[in-house]
Amino acid sequence: IAQSIAVTAEKKENMLFSEPVLFNKQVVVVRKEHCPNDVTELARKTVYACNGSPAVIRLENLSEDIGDSIFIVESDLGEEELIEKVRSEEIDYFVCDSRTANLYADSLLSCETVVGFSQSESWAFRKKSPHLKELFDHFMHTFKTTHEYQDLYNKYYK
Structure with a gap:
């Protein structure tokens, strides 16, 4: 999900x-x-x-x-x-x-x-998946600085 x-x-x-x-x-x-x-x-x-x-x-x-x-x-x-x-x-x-x-x-x-x-x-991850969580955090940190993120945020959350 x-x-x-x-x-x-x-x-x-x-x-x-x-x-x-x-x-x-x-x-x-x-x-x-x-x-x-x-x-x-x-x-x-x-x-x-x-x-x-x-x-x-x-x-x-x-x-x-x-x-x-x-x-x-x-x-x-x-x-x-x-x-x-x-x-x-x-x-x-x-x-x-x-x-x-x-x-x-x-x-x-x-x-x-x-x-x-x-x-x-x-986002939730299984306790046995700390590496996946770290990868996601890194991705989101980078993605949040992009225009694509801002466009998606404005479209679905504003």
Whole structure:
């Protein structure tokens, strides 16, 4: 599978990660009329996240940080389906990465409230492949200085 993966402590136990390829953040997807001014307003609210996503860990940490409960529902539905459930008023809050949220955002939805800090996204390698990881890091370090990289980044991530 060719994609960048959000780096978490749990994933680091099982995989090697490249130097960060991108940085992303988790945001609250909500209908504009329910947009929280800040993340503390998620206290005592039911918030959806994709099962196993970094958003779950962020929400658990946020709940601890604000000293109040956030009722986290880990859903087996995909991000696009959960965003549609927010749009159709079936659910009020969904947390996902900002790139995904912005991809599906429209005039009804807000995705401006950030949950936590920026998170690095990297490529994952088997623990038994440190040489491959080093080769990839070297390639990316060089490739990031090219116009081709900038063109691809602007096309797919801006």
